Amino acid sequence: MSGDSTVLVLNAGSSSLKYSLVDATSGKAFGSGLVERIGEGSGSLHHEGPAGRHEEDRSVDSHEDALRLALQAFEEHGPSLDDAGLIAVGHRVVHGGDRFSEPALVDDGLLATVEELVPLAPLHNPANLEGMRVALRLFPDVPHVAVFDTAFHQTLPPHAYTYAVPREWAEEHHIRRYGFHGTSVSFVVGRAAEMLGKPVEECRFVVMHLGNGASVTAVDGGCSVETSMGFTPLEGLVMGTRSGDVDPALPGHLNRHLGWDVVDVDRALNRDSGLKGLCGSNDFRTLLQKRAEGDEGADLAFDVYCHRLRKYVGSYYAVLGTVDALVFTGGVGEKSPEVRAAALAGLERLGIEVDEERNAAQSSAARDVATDDAEVRVLVVPTDEEWEIARQAAALAR
Known part of the structure; x- marks a missing residue:
């Protein structure tokens, strides 16, 4: 693994955590996995590493438990995160509203803004927030970066993103086209x-x-x-x-x-x-x-x-x-x-x-x-x- 381009990518869903250790230059995934059914009493882990595929069923009560389980899988089944030389943790965030047109460093201000945007993505942004907060606690010395699904579409011109509805809907309630993917x-x-x-x-x-x-x-x-x-x-x-x-x-x-x-x-x-x-x-x-x-x-x-x-x-x-x-x-x-x-x-x-x-x-x-x-x-x-x-x-x- 390269010491200057390895990123841990996290995608926290409402009841899942998907993760991947990626070389940002080549795109090679050194290890990846999925923790499912978080908080449902019967969770599971699927991990792919150098030694092959590892699966286990166990209760996972929270996203913090899920991330700790993923870190344990890296430690026991590889590759070692200690040897990865992580330069960043990248977080998928579904909705950045009209606030984010580029990736952004995760800090208290960003977390507060993403929380303000929860009404625009009530099923996704809360889980994304929890994933970022947990990862910040477990990786305090590595830069964390939020990458927004909506950011690419912030170049839409006004005539494309504006709905023909009363103007106060857009001005007061942010009703407009955002786009995803x-x-x-x-x-x-x-x-x-x-x-x-x-x-x-x-x-x-x-x-x-x-x-x-x-x-x-x-x-x-x-x-x-x-x-x-x-x-x-x-x-x-x-x-x-x-x-x-x-x-x-x-x-x-x-x-x-x-x-x-x-x-x-x-x-x-x-x-x-x-x-x-x-x-x-x-x-x-x-x-x-x-x-x-x-x-x-x-x-x-x-x-x-x-x-x-x-x-x-x-x-x-x-x-x-x-x-x-x-x-x-x-x-x-x-x-x-x-x-x-x-x-x-x-x-x-x-x-x-x-x-x-x-x-x-x-x-x-x-x-x-x-x-x-x-x-x-x-x-x-x-x-x-x-x-x-x-x-x-x-x-x-x-």
């Missing part, structure tokens, strides 16, 4: 520019992060200029359990005719909709299997998913005026040739044409699946958010 988009934009052999400042991309959560971002010169997720991650594409775009009058209709309150509607649109609502499963692999077996619900879900994606590709092409490459990333974006082909079918007039053989080839490498003479390249770029967090944390710590 920014850390992933930032990483793949850099890789895509390298693949084209051009400076990122000269590139225009439409980036599709497709996983259980999904978003599209228009990137001009390395800057986000439009993105599909909005005030929350619910807006935009059809996702695993999220509906994406629906008529804003729908909650009122459900309240009047079914007696549903705001909590009922919010739960349904976030947890019981999307692919799960259409075909019974939010797992894209299950959807494809059902579709292959002739399941009509799965077939419709696939068509709805790809139709929505195609609409966004076309609209973001219009926003940018010209596009150098479409970039697919995330679990579905990287692994589903069916989605890539269906979402881009019929767009030849826009210079977009997928090579059937290249697209169908199974590979985990970054690759171009467009035809040789296509004007717009179609890139598949595996994302690495841990590496991106490590790079940003190392740069600031240095």
Whole structure:
């Protein structure tokens, strides 16, 4: 391990702690793991180190217990953190509001600001805060850096982030488009520019992060200029359990005719909709299997998913005026040739044409699946958010 580029990356969820020891220069993960079911009475640890995979079930009462368990796993199963020469601890923080457009050193002021932003991300920011506070206690002599999912989208112009709602909503309650998946988009934009052999400042991309959560971002010169997720991650594409775009009058209709309150509607649109609502499963692999077996619900879900994606590709092409490459990333974006082909079918007039053989080839490498003479390249770029967090944390710590 290099003594001048090793970062411990932490991602604290409400009941989980994901961690990785990363070389910020090469992206190599020396060790990583996940502590699950924190505070639920029956936790578990999954650790990957030089000696292989280690798993154990044990009660984990708090995030502090979880991090101590992770540190014990490093000590017993490697690699040794004492020999790592940590230069920083990098923290994933979901929501930075309009306060953070760059990574920031974690101090009392930052913690207070992130706490103020809890109403914007009540399910995520409290866990992120707890992770930072615990790590500060256990690593008091190492710089801690917060990397925000929303930061990349702080370059959105006012006409893109402003909703057409009463102005006091924005001024008093911070109602605006924020966007998410920014850390992933930032990483793949850099890789895509390298693949084209051009400076990122000269590139225009439409980036599709497709996983259980999904978003599209228009990137001009390395800057986000439009993105599909909005005030929350619910807006935009059809996702695993999220509906994406629906008529804003729908909650009122459900309240009047079914007696549903705001909590009922919010739960349904976030947890019981999307692919799960259409075909019974939010797992894209299950959807494809059902579709292959002739399941009509799965077939419709696939068509709805790809139709929505195609609409966004076309609209973001219009926003940018010209596009150098479409970039697919995330679990579905990287692994589903069916989605890539269906979402881009019929767009030849826009210079977009997928090579059937290249697209169908199974590979985990970054690759171009467009035809040789296509004007717009179609890139598949595996994302690495841990590496991106490590790079940003190392740069600031240095």
